[in-house]
Amino acid sequence: MKIRHLVLAAAIVLLPAAAQAASKVGDFALADRIKAKVASGAPLDIYVSYHDVSNEFAPFMKAGVEKAGAEDKVNARFVGPVGANADGQISEIETLMGKMDGLAISSVSSDALAPVIDRVLAAGIPVVTFNTDNPGSKRLAFAGQDLVQSGREAGKLMAKVLDGKGKVLITTIDAAAQWSLDREKGAREALKDSPGIEVVNTLNTGTDPQKIYSEIENAMLANPSVTGVLSLECCSTPAAGTWVKRNGATGKVKVVGFDLLDQTVQLVEEGEIQATIDQAPEKQGFAAVDLLVKFLKGTPIDNVDTGVKVYAKDNIAEVAKK
Structure with a gap:
């Protein structure tokens, strides 16, 4: 099936992001290796872990990740399990611990991944969630729909x-x-x-x-x-x-x-x-990377609500034309 780029249209219904104080890098114990990398201006390595890279929705997310990587001038890598496999997602994240300067994650299972998110944060690596939130973890911000x-x-x-x-x-x-x-x-x-x-x-x-x-x-x-x-x-x-x-x-x-x-x-x-x-998946993928880059460069970050837009027969031509 040919994958069509989605319309990043203004939402008809804006969904409220969960209230929280903006996260600041000054309040976070950033790993020394990441501090040195930020100070040197070397390209950052941002990993975006999606809960199933094999489904038909994944290419839309990946497109947003790649766009953000190019615009923010970072190495943005789209990773994740083939099939909704929590153990596979956990294992992959654990192998990347020493390589990641930041992690964005859409969890296969909130319960299974929350402790992993917290371990990554404890190692001084900033983590945000996207697409699927994990409010039981200490993640710094969320980008996606309610x-x-x-x-x-x-x-x-x-x-x-x-x-x-x-x-x-x-x-x-x-x-x-x-x-x-x-x-x-x-x-x-x-x-x-x-x-x-x-x-x-x-x-x-x-x-x-x-x-x-x-x-x-x-x-x-x-x-x-x-x-x-x-x-x-x-x-x-x-x-x-x-x-x-x-x-x-x-x-x-x-x-x-x-x-x-x-x-x-x-x-x-x-x-x-x-x-x-x-649900604006390209926008979600873009925001997942962009939030981490902003955070690492000292800009406070908060939740990004990507909203919803409803398409029916009377307005679907907006998408078909694209």
């Missing part, structure tokens, strides 16, 4: 396109991941405001594209009364829209999801997907 709130926005959209009644299937490629749990929490909270809507199940599809589609197909066969599919991420969104198209269910089964993969954009244009939420 995931619970973005789930609420998706739930509100689902309720709107269903006119407040129907049966909804929630889909996700990793039901145990913290980002998924947060989004689902928000979505379910919003859907509760519509008593006529019933959530029949949360479907954990896994990350393989063919398996995602077959899991959705089997779930729809088992639940023929479902009238809405709410995807919590990039990759089950186009699969749900494709199921609608193949089964002649346009207008009968409504789909709301996330992100702007090429296939998702096309399916929104065609009417098989009613709405998709952009």
